[in-house]
Amino acid sequence: MTAVRVAVIGCGSIAKHRHLIEYDLQPGVEITAVCDIVEERAKAAAEKYGATAYTDYETLLKEEEVDAVSVCLPNYLHAPVSIAALEAGCHVLCEKPMATSREEAQQMIDAANKNEKKLMIAHNQRFVPSHQKARELIEQGEIGKIYSFRTAFGHGGPEGWSVDGKDSWFFQKEKAFIGAMGDLGVHKADLMRYLLGEEFTEVAGFVESSAKEGSDVDDNAVCILKSASGVVGTLAASWAYSAKEDNSTVIYGEKATLRLEDDPNFSLVAQYVSGEVVKYELGGIQTNDAGGQTTSKVIHHFITSITENTTPPIDGEDGKKSLEVILNALESAETKRICG
Incomplete structure (x- = not known):
């Protein structure tokens, strides 16, 4: 070939x-x-x-x-x-x-x-081993009915990653359109759609531009999401986590709590209501930090x-649905209403 x-x-x-x-x-x-x-x-x-x-x-x-x-x-x-x-x-x-x-x-x-x-x-994010294992456990009914979740993606900002540093297009609204929500939040919107296997029907967003001087895009946001079946949770996206990157997700279910990329030694920890704790070493999550994973798959x-x-x-349809979660969050922040 x-x-x-x-x-x-x-x-x-x-x-x-x-x-x-x-x-x-x-x-x-x-x-x-x-x-x-x-x-x-x-x-x-x-x-x-x-x-x-x-x-x-x-x-x-x-x-x-x-x-x-x-x-x-x-x-x-x-x-x-x-x-x-x-x-x-x-x-x-x-x-x-x-x-x-x-x-x-x-x-x-x-x-x-x-x-x-x-x-x-x-x-x-869909290809991170801990995320794929969590989806497998959820699909197998290991954690039962899902009640809630919290997911976050934050670091010190794109100036440490972008080739243009503090002059990066990431901080220019006419080029970036959105800031941390587009850079990081949309990743987590896609991840939660993937893990839960359903869409978010209601979104409330609290979005701020307070951490980066001279920038007119969002740099700190917290969203409340509700899925079609009634799962509620929070999504945080930030360029204000200056000390250490956070790329964690916690899922609270009927039978167990799953902690993804939340433990420094184990990429996935399953805590069961029985008291049993299962710790998985599945390899690190991809990161921009020096020495981090470089193969995203x-x-x-x-x-x-x-x-x-x-x-x-x-595909494009999936990408659009994840984008819509972020667009709804921005609309919610502007209108002070729940959007969906």
Whole structure:
């Protein structure tokens, strides 16, 4: 079988530390082209991976014969560039949040369907071993009826991760659209939909911009979510956890409580009402911290969906539903009403 030819559009930190590395490790993949408006970044990536460098994505899509594209750009460009790539006949892996509105998300879905191409959204939390094991236990009825949960994703902010530091587009509303909620909160919205196996019908959001000077996007938020079956819980997303990253989830059930990424030594701890405690060592969660996990498995699943002609595990419809949770939280914060 011929190699899957890939182009990575956007050569910032997420491309450098995730997409390019993982494509390079994936058998049967050839990184054909890279693109960034900062020419030095594009050239550096092209030299490292033996690709052709571009500074304009439209030129890349016109001149290169590629099978798949990773969109690793500021949030406001996710939809237009994804749609352009789909229209050019490419499968698309788009970073989260997939779009800045429901309308944009639907346009991406429609473009994928019209051109019969794969559209996957890079929600990597589903592939964390502790999260997959927790879903397995829930599906097997190990914890019984689920009553509540709390989930959080917070760190000191994207300035420590973004290639542009404090000048990053993450802090610019016209480019980012949303801040910590789009960077981190949407990951947890997707994770809880995955774990519970149902949708959230009511959302209340409390959203603040208080931790980052000179920024006009949210940097600290707490949401209350209610699922279709009546499971209620909280979701926190923050760029104000300056001392230590928190990427934990706790699920409270009839028979047991599951603690995911909440213990420093065990990635999953199941505490049963009988008093039994089961501790799982399943490997660490992916993190931006030095020395952390670097393989998200997103690229593997994306390429597999192409080579085996299967539906990506997080397709456009899934991405839109997770985005809608965050959009409802923002609307709730603005209107002071519960949204859904």
